[in-house]
Amino acid sequence: MLAVAPAVVLFAGRDADIAFGPQTDFYGQLVILRLDQRYGDRPLYVPYGHLSAIYVREGEHVDTGQPLGAVGMTGIAMGPHLHLEVRLGANDYESTRNPGLWLEPLPGHGTLAGRLLDAEGRTLPEASVLIYSGGDEEHLWRVVTVYADDPGLHPDDRWGENFLLADVPAGRYRLAAQVDGRVVSQQAVVEEGQTTFVDLTLRRE
Numbered sequence: 001m002l003a004v005a006p007a008v009v010l011f012a013g014r015d016a017d018i019a020f021g022p023q024t025d026f027y028g029q030l031v032i033l034r035l036d037q038r039y040g041d042r043p044l045y046v047p048y049g050h051l052s053a054i055y056v057r058e059g060e061h062v063d064t065g066q067p068l069g070a071v072g073m074t075g076i077a078m079g080p081h082l083h084l085e086v087r088l089g090a091n092d093y094e095s096t097r098n099p100g101l102w103l104e105p106l107p108g109h110g111t112l113a114g115r116l117l118d119a120e121g122r123t124l125p126e127a128s129v130l131i132y133s134g135g136d137e138e139h140l141w142r143v144v145t146v147y148a149d150d151p152g153l154h155p156d157d158r159w160g161e162n163f164l165l166a167d168v169p170a171g172r173y174r175l176a177a178q179v180d181g182r183v184v185s186q187q188a189v190v191e192e193g194q195t196t197f198v199d200l201t202l203r204r205e
Contacts, residue, residue: 003063009061011030020047020091029074030050033047112131124179126145128144128146130142133173
């Protein structure tokens with residue numbers, strides 16, 4: 001598990017006494033970086049959660065690619081994985097953004113983001129978007145759930161997305177959703193190293 005950018009280690013330890021998430025001991029062992037880079041005039045924080053080991057100390061300055069710890073399943077975790085966030089403006093749960101829009105995709109991959117909206121342009125929480133590969137509706141590739149009404153994840157300030165998939169293989173896709181019996185679909189082409197944005201808007205009955 002490596003540092004995403006030059007930063008200062010703001011916290012390195014277990015969240016048993018301090019609630020960095022919705023409750024204490026949510027992330028277990030974690031490292032929180034305050035990046036040297038800012039977004040406009042706002043600071044950027046990157047938490048790494050559920051670690052099995054921590055290799056850095058609070059106050060230490062780290063460089064891009066420096067090891068911070070080892071992947072684990074401490075805190076509330078169903079299995080070993082890295083929980084990575086981007087927090088914009090403040091180091092709190094309510095300032096979390098989806099890191100998929102902040103990380104460079106793998107070679108040959110891009111990012112697919114969008115909004116599922118009702119006929120009045122309002123976002124639809126907790127619906128599912130079906131993603132078919134090849135641009136048809138025969139090869140279901142992935143199902144993604146739009147953001148819930150959760151204070152722990154907010155749309156990006158510029159994109160305003162309510163669903164996102166990172167590291168999508170470049171190619172043609174069809175996105176579809178069904179809400180209250182109404183169906184909407186849209187073609188999308190994902191290009192290497194780029195973010196493709198799709199609006200799925202339900203028509204009035």
